Amino acid sequence: MWKTSETQAYRDRVRRVTIEERRSRMAIRHGLVTPPPTTEEAARLMIGLHSSDPSTVFLSVRARIPDVTVDDIEATLYRDRSLVRILGMRRTMWVTPTELAPVIDSSSTQELVATQRARQARLVEGSGLAEDGEAWVQEVSVQVLAALRSDGELTARELTEIIPELGEKITIRKKDGSIQGTVGASTRILFLLATEGLILRAQPLGSWTSSLYRWATVESWLGNPFPQLDVGEAKATLLQAWLRAFGPGTETDIKWWTGWSLTSVRQTLERVAAAEVDLDGVTGYLAGADTDPITDEISWVRFLPSLDPTTMGWKERDWYLGDKGGRLFDRNGNAGPTIWVNGRVVGGWAQRKDGEVVYELMEDVGREGTAAVEDEASRLQKWLGDTTVTPRFRSPHDKNLSA
Numbered sequence: 136m137w138k139t140s141e142t143q144a145y146r147d148r149v150r151r152v153t154i155e156e157r158r159s160r161m162a163i164r165h166g167l168v169t170p171p172p173t174t175e176e177a178a179r180l181m182i183g184l185h186s187s188d189p190s191t192v193f194l195s196v197r198a199r200i201p202d203v204t205v206d207d208i209e210a211t212l213y214r215d216r217s218l219v220r221i222l223g224m225r226r227t228m229w230v231t232p233t234e235l236a237p238v239i240d241s242s243s244t245q246e247l248v249a250t251q252r253a254r255q256a257r258l259v260e261g262s263g264l265a266e267d268g269e270a271w272v273q274e275v276s277v278q279v280l281a282a283l284r285s286d287g288e289l290t291a292r293e294l295t296e297i298i299p300e301l302g303e304k305i306t307i308r309k310k311d312g313s314i315q316g317t318v319g320a321s322t323r324i325l326f327l328l329a330t331e332g333l334i335l336r337a338q339p340l341g342s343w344t345s346s347l348y349r350w351a352t353v354e355s356w357l358g359n360p361f362p363q364l365d366v367g368e369a370k371a372t373l374l375q376a377w378l379r380a381f382g383p384g385t386e387t388d389i390k391w392w393t394g395w396s397l398t399s400v401r402q403t404l405e406r407v408a409a410a411e412v413d414l415d416g417v418t419g420y421l422a423g424a425d426t427d428p429i430t431d432e433i434s435w436v437r438f439l440p441s442l443d444p445t446t447m448g449w450k451e452r453d454w455y456l457g458d459k460g461g462r463l464f465d466r467n468g469n470a471g472p473t474i475w476v477n478g479r480v481v482g483g484w485a486q487r488k489d490g491e492v493v494y495e496l497m498e499d500v501g502r503e504g505t506a507a508v509e510d511e512a513s514r515l516q517k518w519l520g521d522t523t524v525t526p527r528f529r530s531p532h533d534k535n536l537s538a
Contacts, residue, residue, distance in 0.1 A: 150426065151413040152383050154454045158478025159429050161455070164380050165445050166199040167475070168435050174203060174211045175232055178218055182376050183229035183239070185442040186220050188527035190344045192230045194440035197518055205343050213338045216357060220336045222329045225394040228336070235376075237361045240332045242369035243394060251330050255323055262306040264320070275300045275324055280333060280352060288337045288349040291321040325350060332361045344524060370395070370403045375422055381448045383412045383419035391450035436507040437475045438484050438494070438515050441526035441533070446470040446480070455479050459497055462532040471530025474508060476500050483530070484512065485537035490523040492516040493536055 162168045164180060171177040177199045178184050184195045196208050211218045216233060223229040223239040226247060231239060256268030265271035278298045283289060286297075295301040301321035309315045328334045336348040337356060354360045377384070377392060384392075390400045409420040439446055447470055452460065455478060463471050463483050474482040474494055481504075484494035492512050500508065526533055 149411050149413050150428075151415075152419060152421075152428075154415075155478075156429055157383065157414075157454060159431050159433055160382070161445065161448075162433050162435055162478055163429065163431070167437055167445070168433055170200045170202075174200065174208050175217050178230060179232045179235070180380060181444040181448075182235065182373070182380055183223060183231035183444065185444055185447060186228040186230045188440075188442055189339065189346050190524045190526075191440050191442045193343050194524070195443050197515075198437050198439050198443065201514060201518075209338075209343065219357065221332075222326075224392060226330075233357060236357075237364055238369050238372045238376075240361045241364040241366055242373045244330060244332060245363075245366075246395075247330050251327055255327050258305050258307070258323065259320075261308065262304065264300075264303050264305075271300075272324070272327070275320070276328055279324060279328060283334065283350060283352045284355065287355065288351045290340065290347065290349050291319075291325060294325075294350070295319075295321055342522070344522065346527070367403075367406065370399065371406050374403045374409075375407050378407070378409060378420060378422040379425060382421040382425065383414060384449055385414065385417060385419050385451060387451055388449040389420070392448065434477055435475070436477075436504070436511050438492075438511055439473050439475060440524075441471045441528060441530070442469060443473070445475075446473055457498075459483075462497075463530050465528050465530050467528070469528035469530070471526060471528075471533040474511075476504050476508065482508075483532040483536065484515075485533045486519070486523050486525070487537050488523065490519065490521065492519065495532070495536060 166177055166180045171180060174196050177196050184192045186192050193205060193208050196203055212220070212230070218230050219233045219236050220228060220230050221236050221239060222244055223231070224243045229239065252272065255272050259265055259268035259271050275298060279294060282294055282297045291301070301319070301324060303320040304317045305320050305323050306317055307315045325334065332353060334350050334352055335356060337351040338349055339345040340347045340349070373393065374389065377389065381388070381392070386397065386400055390397055393400065404420060408423045410423045410426045412419045412421055457480065459480055463473055463480065465471070472484045473480045474484055474496065481498050481500050482494060482496040484492060486492055492515055494508065494512055496505065496508065
């Protein structure tokens with residue numbers, strides 16, 4: 136934080152954005168007040184929906200479009216393919232509008248390739264599978280691509296039946312050299328090819344909560360491989376989208392969300408001519424053409440799922456999360472299911488084994504707020520029907536509440 140004199144000078148120079156305005160911006164820009172017209176638009180507003188947990192995609196769309204159906208969402212993913220599931224920022228799985236996939240690939244994913252390929256080669260050698268790990272990885276990768284091009288969409292198990300090397304075990308070691316565990320070679324090779332933007336997760340086996348995916352080449356699924364964009368332009372496009380959706384945010388927020396270096400963040404902020412704003416003595420940024428104040432007083436209630444892109448949109452979360460992070464996030468920073476009232480997290484929810492939606496409010500939201508929360512819980516219960524969702528990354532509160 137700055138000294139008092141520095142803070143005043145800064146506030147005299149730039150516009151202050153209050154917490155109340157940040158909450159209003161979030162609600163409007165994230166489709167949490169007025170439902171977006173389509174599933175694609177719900178994803179586009181957020182740049183992408185977190186997909187490490189497959190159920191998050193569906194529950195995040197439902198939170199923004201209450202009358203959407205599972206069939207509606209699956210149609211965009213697997214029939215129209217206007218949404219696509221790819222590896223993106225922070226080595227995380229996202230579902231994003233197809234036109235944004237090349238931007239994410241060029242701005243964020245391709246930077247991971249060299250490191251990931253070298254690591255995989257070391258793991259192969261360390262596991263005793265080959266003396267030349269790089270050659271082994273290359274040969275198996277070529278075989279995987281050939282199989283997918285020949286046979287179409289295949290699961291990891293089906294690929295392993297064709298390519299026995301995928302069934303080998305990779306030893307993962309800790310920094311001190313001790314064994315941490317083992318993982319199938321198929322997991323590492325498919326992750327690497329996804330990082331390279333050559334393959335992607337297609338339609339899973341089973342229901343919308345399943346994570347047993349078929350795999351396909353990008354060109355067979357989308358008709359063409361991802362075009363390679365200028366990295367600087369791709370970063371600028373992605374940052375502009377983030378500022379529009381999540382601004383104002385700090386350098387820390389942007390660095391965490393994108394996974395870029397601080398140098399890259401600062402260069403891209405300058406490139407897009409981002410506008411500085413004052414966040415109570417801390418520098419924040421808005422898109423240069425998006426600086427008009429938003430003064431709407433908005434009332435809303437939503438039950439957001441684990442890993443929802445709103446909850447996960449910023450590194451610095453006190454302005455909407457308060458002191459609830461230890462209960463509602465796991466140790467690795469993954470958000471559990473949350474209850475939102477008027478732009479702040481006020482509690483958490485879960486499902487018991489029998490499918491009952493249960494919740495706990497962690498602060499007083501008044502009589503009207505409590506009634507609205509109960510109504511939203513009932514609507515979510517009806518939408519889920521007979522489906523019970525267990526988050527892949529469980530927060531302490533979710534574990535306790537669902538017991």
